[in-house]
Amino acid sequence: MEAQHPDIKNVLLTQEDIRGIVERLGKQISGDYKGKDLVLIAVLRGAVVFMGDLMRAIDVPLAIDFMAVSSYGDGAKSSGIVRIVKDLDMDIKDRDVLIVEDVLDSGLTLKYLMKNLSNRKPASLEVATFLWKDVEGRKTAIDPKYVGTHVPDEFVVGYGLDYAERYRNLPYLGVLKPEVYS
């Protein structure tokens, strides 16, 4: 395995784990969207790496587009503020939209996004999230149809996920050492 970054406490998912997850999701999505008009919408910037892998694991025709929303700022804590920083270029009316996300935490970001996108009258609207954070006794604001894997309530980086715009290029998913952000 690749050498571990010194700011990483432990590796949660290796490149091989990730490959397996993406392959499974790709098969599932390919089956479900046969004969549909699939549009993958990735939420910038964290979902870019997952999007790049997932789209290649799907073997039905598809289009891609991107949105950027801001809810976290540079820190590790949610600001609770969601705003669209970059909107779609595409018209999604009557198309089968699948939102591609890196991590579902409170779900507030996606809840807002889904409401916004459903107003544009897509034929269908679902969510594929690479990670779903489990927090005891908390209900997530939305229910994603496709989930890569569950992760504990720790701050994770790599495979697209950042802390203050760093670590996105790590090919694995790891828990950031708390001293890095405290």
Ligand code: IMP
């Ligand atoms: P939510 O609105 O609470 O679901 O926040 C989702 C967004 O917060 C994600 O798209 C990420 O950008 C960011 N986020 C939440 N948890 C983490 C984490 O552990 N590492 C990096 N980014 C995170």
Ligand code: MG
């Ligand atoms: Mg994100």
